Amino acid sequence: MTQPRPAGQHTVRRHNSALVLGAIADSPGISRAGVAAQTGLTKATVSSLVDRAIAADLVVDGEPARRDGPGRRGTSLSLSPDGPHGLGVEIGVDYIATCLVDLTGSVSSQRIRPVDNRSQPANRVLVKVARAIRTAVAELPVRVGGVGVAVPGLVESSTGFLRTAPNLGWRDVDVQAELRDRTDLGDTAIMVGNEANFAALGEMWGGGHEDLRDFVHVSGEIGIGAGIVMDGVLFEGVRGFGGEIGHLPVDSKGPQCSCGARGCLEAMAGQDTILQQAGVPDVDTLVLRLQDNDRKAVTATRSVARWLGTALSNVVNLLDVPTIVLGGTYARIEPWLHELLLEELNVRVVSAAWSEVRILRSTLGTEAAVRGAAASAVRAIVADPDPFITATVAG
Amino acid sequence: MTQPRPAGQHTVRRHNSALVLGAIADSPGISRAGVAAQTGLTKATVSSLVDRAIAADLVVDGEPARRDGPGRRGTSLSLSPDGPHGLGVEIGVDYIATCLVDLTGSVSSQRIRPVDNRSQPANRVLVKVARAIRTAVAELPVRVGGVGVAVPGLVESSTGFLRTAPNLGWRDVDVQAELRDRTDLGDTAIMVGNEANFAALGEMWGGGHEDLRDFVHVSGEIGIGAGIVMDGVLFEGVRGFGGEIGHLPVDSKGPQCSCGARGCLEAMAGQDTILQQAGVPDVDTLVLRLQDNDRKAVTATRSVARWLGTALSNVVNLLDVPTIVLGGTYARIEPWLHELLLEELNVRVVSAAWSEVRILRSTLGTEAAVRGAAASAVRAIVADPDPFITATVAG
Numbered sequence: 001m002t003q004p005r006p007a008g009q010h011t012v013r014r015h016n017s018a019l020v021l022g023a024i025a026d027s028p029g030i031s032r033a034g035v036a037a038q039t040g041l042t043k044a045t046v047s048s049l050v051d052r053a054i055a056a057d058l059v060v061d062g063e064p065a066r067r068d069g070p071g072r073r074g075t076s077l078s079l080s081p082d083g084p085h086g087l088g089v090e091i092g093v094d095y096i097a098t099c100l101v102d103l104t105g106s107v108s109s110q111r112i113r114p115v116d117n118r119s120q121p122a123n124r125v126l127v128k129v130a131r132a133i134r135t136a137v138a139e140l141p142v143r144v145g146g147v148g149v150a151v152p153g154l155v156e157s158s159t160g161f162l163r164t165a166p167n168l169g170w171r172d173v174d175v176q177a178e179l180r181d182r183t184d185l186g187d188t189a190i191m192v193g194n195e196a197n198f199a200a201l202g203e204m205w206g207g208g209h210e211d212l213r214d215f216v217h218v219s220g221e222i223g224i225g226a227g228i229v230m231d232g233v234l235f236e237g238v239r240g241f242g243g244e245i246g247h248l249p250v251d252s253k254g255p256q257c258s259c260g261a262r263g264c265l266e267a268m269a270g271q272d273t274i275l276q277q278a279g280v281p282d283v284d285t286l287v288l289r290l291q292d293n294d295r296k297a298v299t300a301t302r303s304v305a306r307w308l309g310t311a312l313s314n315v316v317n318l319l320d321v322p323t324i325v326l327g328g329t330y331a332r333i334e335p336w337l338h339e340l341l342l343e344e345l346n347v348r349v350v351s352a353a354w355s356e357v358r359i360l361r362s363t364l365g366t367e368a369a370v371r372g373a374a375a376s377a378v379r380a381i382v383a384d385p386d387p388f389i390t391a392t393v394a395g
Numbered sequence: 396m397t398q399p400r401p402a403g404q405h406t407v408r409r410h411n412s413a414l415v416l417g418a419i420a421d422s423p424g425i426s427r428a429g430v431a432a433q434t435g436l437t438k439a440t441v442s443s444l445v446d447r448a449i450a451a452d453l454v455v456d457g458e459p460a461r462r463d464g465p466g467r468r469g470t471s472l473s474l475s476p477d478g479p480h481g482l483g484v485e486i487g488v489d490y491i492a493t494c495l496v497d498l499t500g501s502v503s504s505q506r507i508r509p510v511d512n513r514s515q516p517a518n519r520v521l522v523k524v525a526r527a528i529r530t531a532v533a534e535l536p537v538r539v540g541g542v543g544v545a546v547p548g549l550v551e552s553s554t555g556f557l558r559t560a561p562n563l564g565w566r567d568v569d570v571q572a573e574l575r576d577r578t579d580l581g582d583t584a585i586m587v588g589n590e591a592n593f594a595a596l597g598e599m600w601g602g603g604h605e606d607l608r609d610f611v612h613v614s615g616e617i618g619i620g621a622g623i624v625m626d627g628v629l630f631e632g633v634r635g636f637g638g639e640i641g642h643l644p645v646d647s648k649g650p651q652c653s654c655g656a657r658g659c660l661e662a663m664a665g666q667d668t669i670l671q672q673a674g675v676p677d678v679d680t681l682v683l684r685l686q687d688n689d690r691k692a693v694t695a696t697r698s699v700a701r702w703l704g705t706a707l708s709n710v711v712n713l714l715d716v717p718t719i720v721l722g723g724t725y726a727r728i729e730p731w732l733h734e735l736l737l738e739e740l741n742v743r744v745v746s747a748a749w750s751e752v753r754i755l756r757s758t759l760g761t762e763a764a765v766r767g768a769a770a771s772a773v774r775a776i777v778a779d780p781d782p783f784i785t786a787t788v789a790g
Contacts, residue, residue, distance in 0.1 A: 154745060154746050154749075156749065163746065163748075163749050164745065164746075164748070164749075166745070214633050226713075228713070230633075236715070237714055237715020237716070238609045238625075238715050238716065238717055239715055239717070239746065239749070239750055240715070241715040241745070241746035241749075241750070242713060242714055242715040243713060244712040244713065244745045244746070245712070245713065247708075247712050247743065247744075247745045248708075248709045248712055248713070249645075249705050249708060249709070249743055250644075250647070251647055252645070252646055252647075252705065259745050260742065261708075261742050261743045310644050310647065313642075313643070313644055313656075314643045314644065314709045314713070315713060317639040317640070317642050317643055318621075318623070318637060318638060318639065318640065318643070318709070318710060318713060318714070319632055319637055319713070320631070320632020320633050320634055320635070320636040320637040321632070321633065322633055322634070347655065347656050348642070348644055348656045349642075350549060350559065350561070350636070350639045350642045350654050351549055351558065351559075351634065351636035351639070353558075353559070354549075354551065354558050354559075354634070354636075355634055355636070
């Protein structure tokens with residue numbers, strides 16, 4: 001996923017602003033003296049930086065911040081819900097989603113539009129995505145401080161290019177530049193990243209799970225991807241192409257996949273295959289049929305569990321991760337997958353006898369990616385707030 | 396792999412000794428002034444620590460160090476080939492290997508004894524391993540400063556226990572304690588680690604490859620393991636059980652593996668299977684037959700390439716590693732595997748079009764694990780030399 005670059009010269013104040021905002025983000029309700037103690041900065045420096053952050057709507061004092069003067073000293077500080085927001089955008093295979101999240105992590109607005117992006121050239125889809133962005137920006141009277149765009153394909157870290165999105169049929173698209181050209185985002189940071197990676201971050205930061213620092217989040221929708229998180233940090237691989245669980249070969253005799261190879265997990269256990277095998281039009285119907293113990297639905301789900309279990313055994317045998325979070329469609333049918341997956345893992349994972357793998361159900365489901373994209377944009381603001389402060393002072 | 400713990404109180408001198416030895420290890424031929432400049436320590440501190448390190452046989456001055464007095468000032472410093480050595484031990488499925496490496500990384504002696512450890516209880520094998528250690532220690536008039544023991548199984552990081560070694564039939568063996576009881580190693584540090592992990596480190600440090608920092612080293616012998624190295628650091632997984640490539644399921648209809656599951660890579664493409672399919676008694680004969688273009692040998696190798704390619708596609712799709720190093724038996728037949736593996740990877744790796752995977756042949760082959768184990772012991776001495784210095788001063 002591409003990270004926003006510093007816009008100008010690195011200064012001491014820039015570094016200190018980040019320290020102060022980080023301390024407030026970690027401990028909402030902290031006092032100025034507390035920030036000073038935690039950061040090692042002097043109280044005078046902290047006070048001055050906090051005042052500027054309040055003026056820039058990044059921070060609020062215990063009582064609503066007054067725009068015309070400094071906040072009150074010594075009272076409790078927290079990130080401002082009225083400050084710059086992070087905008088999350090997801091270009092799904094069959095939907096476009098947007099989501100605005102404030103600095104405190106709360107969702108201010110969210111929207112999902114079903115669209116069949118598979119039958120469309122990239123150009124056409126990006127026009128619709130740009131329209132969705134403009135609508136989201138216009139909807140609320142907030143400033144968008146950063147944008148995260150989740151795409152269902154391989155994003156090269158060094159260039160930020162979407163190299164391939166097999167389910168969209170896209171290759172080598174500079175999503176960032178295309179969206180910048182089609183919107184009024186100006187020089188607002190736009191990070192493009194793999195949807196499965198954003199989904200894993202979304203689930204870690206906002207899924208409400210306890211003790212979730214080493215895990216693999218599986219985003220099972222039409223495409224299947226995985227976000228690998230180790231010790232709280234996203235693992236993307238050397239070039240950003242890691243986590244492609246959908247293209248793990250699970251059945252050497254399986255059908256051809258959208259990537260061109262045979263018997264990939266996605267071809268064996270992707271959403272299209274499940275629905276077709278269960279003879280149902282959508283996931284809602286699948287869940288209803290499973291609740292009724294319908295034979296075809298149950299058989300299709302058993303087959304999914306087997307192939308997904310095979311792929312996850314690969315993941316656990318290689319990475320020794322203790323936790324798997326099932327997201328997307330898999331989250332919807334998790335109750336029917338849980339035991340079967342555990343059985344498969346217990347047979348196939350060499351270390352299973354010493355450390356049983358934990359399977360969790362994603363609480364955000366299909367929203368995880370767009371939420372993670374928005375939250376990533378928010379975290380980028382908190383990690384480098386100075387441009388927002390400077391803009392306020394200059395303006 | 397278990398790391399040696401500090402024996403006593405952490406002191407400033409201990410830290411500084413490590414800094415000084417690290418600087419000398421990184422830049423052989425460096426002067427005392429150079430060490431001071433690189434570490435930020437004063438020249439007086441460096442001189443005093445260097446003199447102690449010379450007295451302890453850890454460092455030599457340009458000319459052979461005199462044991463009865465301080466070395467000459469300003470001349471070139473390097474690690475001593477006569478100082479404490481690292482002892483590498485490998486408990487293979489069908490051999491026991493030992494190897495002594497000096498502080499500069501040179502191999503002082505090496506020995507491999509063919510033994511069929513598969514038909515033996517752990518107890519029996521450990522008696523032989525202890526004998527091999529005693530022989531290695533007695534062979535040269537050097538001090539053994541640390542021991543690395545490579546085992547073909549899962550070693551739990553938190554306990555150092557060998558949890559399972561399917562090809563040996565071992566479970567829950569405290570190899571470290573067993574070997575300490577049976578040898579005169581006293582309180583010498585003993586690190587037990589997975590052979591595939593040690594092999595990857597051995598290849599990185601001593602294989603002579605350029606630019607080898609992100610790679611997977613596949614140790615294909617009777618068992619198949621992988622050592623995953625990212626940015627120059629071994630990745631072991633949360634509990635130390637990562638890299639179990641031998642038990643990746645590659646053929647859902649394949650035969651049963653030693654681990655109990657079906658169609659694991661090891662069952663489809665392990666050394667026993669290759670030799671059996673090629674109708675040859677050993678790897679030397681296999682290579683001769685391949686050179687003669689023998690049909691059965693070629694067919695067996697093609698089958699190996701296919702299944703190994705499937706497993707490696709899993710690895711690259713998940714981890715996005717740019718380089719694969721083929722070790723063990725696979726190194727011997729690498730010329731016949733190379734093209735076939737690349738073909739398989741190019742079909743199955745989603746990112747292949749943007750970044751072709753590089754396949755290298757291990758230069759250390761079956762020696763990689765024991766060399767890596769010895770080199771790990773050496774690096775542990777350099778990383779914490781103080782106990783060796785203190786022992787000299789006290790003695």
